[in-house]
Amino acid sequence: MTERGGLSKEEIRDLFQRYHAAEEDDERTRLREQLVDQYIGLVEFLARRFRNRGEPLEDLVQVGTIGLLKAIERFDLDREVEFSTYATPTVVGELKRHFRDKGWAVRVPRRLQELHLELTKIVSKLGQDLGRSPTVPEIAKEAAITEEQVLEGLEIAQAYNFTSLDAPIDSDDSDSTSFADQMGQEDEQLETLEYRASLAPEMAKLPERERRILYLRFYKGMTQSEIADRLGISQMHVSRLLNRTLVRLRHALEE
Amino acid sequence: MDTINVKVPASPQYIGVVRLIAAGLASRLGFTIDEIDDLKIAVDELASYLTGTQGRDGVLEISFGVEDTRIEISGRGRFAPGDKVRTELTDFSRMILETVADEASLQQQDGTPTFVLVKSTRS
Numbered sequence: 432m433t434e435r436g437g438l439s440k441e442e443i444r445d446l447f448q449r450y451h452a453a454e455e456d457d458e459r460t461r462l463r464e465q466l467v468d469q470y471i472g473l474v475e476f477l478a479r480r481f482r483n484r485g486e487p488l489e490d491l492v493q494v495g496t497i498g499l500l501k502a503i504e505r506f507d508l509d510r511e512v513e514f515s516t517y518a519t520p521t522v523v524g525e526l527k528r529h530f531r532d533k534g535w536a537v538r539v540p541r542r543l544q545e546l547h548l549e550l551t552k553i554v555s556k557l558g559q560d561l562g563r564s565p566t567v568p569e570i571a572k573e574a575a576i577t578e579e580q581v582l583e584g585l586e587i588a589q590a591y592n593f594t595s596l597d598a599p600i601d602s603d604d605s606d607s608t609s610f611a612d613q614m615g616q617e618d619e620q621l622e623t624l625e626y627r628a629s630l631a632p633e634m635a636k637l638p639e640r641e642r643r644i645l646y647l648r649f650y651k652g653m654t655q656s657e658i659a660d661r662l663g664i665s666q667m668h669v670s671r672l673l674n675r676t677l678v679r680l681r682h683a684l685e686e
Numbered sequence: 687m688d689t690i691n692v693k694v695p696a697s698p699q700y701i702g703v704v705r706l707i708a709a710g711l712a713s714r715l716g717f718t719i720d721e722i723d724d725l726k727i728a729v730d731e732l733a734s735y736l737t738g739t740q741g742r743d744g745v746l747e748i749s750f751g752v753e754d755t756r757i758e759i760s761g762r763g764r765f766a767p768g769d770k771v772r773t774e775l776t777d778f779s780r781m782i783l784e785t786v787a788d789e790a791s792l793q794q795q796d797g798t799p800t801f802v803l804v805k806s807t808r809s
Contacts, residue, residue, distance in 0.1 A: 564721070566719070649782055674727065677782065
């Protein structure tokens with residue numbers, strides 16, 4: 432992911448040293464551009480986590496790039512930490528601020544947010560305890576609410592973009608690396624899926640995680656709960672991502 | 687078998703209502719959350735063929751039949767004559783439906799686009 436720019440660690444280190452030492456503005460600009468090129472993949476990766484909120488990805492990448500520039504400016508080589516690890520919170524912070532300033536992150540009524548969080552926890556807990564996906568009455572009992580409230584909570588979650596609530600941002604980029612690695616191994620089978628579905632162009636545009644969920648659900652036949660375990664996210668999150676992806680593909684097919 | 691009938695405008699925004707009814711009925715039959723989610727996906731997939739992404743003039747007549755552990759949902763699109771609705775499932779839809787439903791079909795029945803969806807709980 433962060434290696435997209437293709438420079439080795441030593442070369443990057445050298446680039447930062449020259450950047451911080453540079454006195455000529457032209458020189459600084461040139462070096463800064465090289466650093467941005469090197470890490471634009473990281474910005475795109477992080478920006479993708481904020482799509483589905485009504486903002487074009489390109490705009491989000493621009494916002495994220497501001498964060499990247501700030502991080503480049505502040506990065507101290509003596510910190511002994513990878514730049515991508517250092518830059519991630521800054522880029523994410525910039526993206527979050529963008530949404531907070533627009534007031535878009537708080538559109539979900541508080542009551543529903545809380546219900547959603549509560550249900551997410553209970554579905555996971557019961558799934559563990561029972562060794563299978565729970566039923567609505569079981570969830571209602573555990574949450575001490577009515578079955579109708581559970582159903583409403585499950586349905587309503589689809590209508591909102593809860594991404595901010597339950598998509599942990601990886602500050603450690605080793606996660607994303609291993610994720611990309613896993614994707615590599617399954618690429619061949621994904622191609623079969625794409626061929627079969629004749630959706631190749633749209634599939635290619637999907638974030639890796641969404642593609643992977645599609646693959647695991649419809650090609651490997653794993654249940655949503657199993658996928659949740661495998662990817663380390665909640666079943667309800669898998670449910671939402673899957674629904675959203677299908678809606679998106681359906682629209683793409685009709686156009 | 688108990689039967690529940692609803693009529694909704696043929697617009698994508700009402701598919702959510704149909705999903706919710708399907709989920710409510712399936713829940714009474716003891717479906718798990720995973721199975722309910724699958725059922726909702728199947729409803730979405732099939733009902734979307736009837737409404738299209740933009741909606742159509744007319745109504746969807748949805749009939750839910752419930753018995754023991756099984757739910758059968760049929761949907762008919764009542765549209766203005768000449769409103770052509772595609773009733774051939776894409777490969778992708780077929781793949782989705784094979785995974786999430788026990789039976790799923792879409793066809794013209796007496797000139798009316800009609801889907802049938804069947805799912806039972808395994809738990």
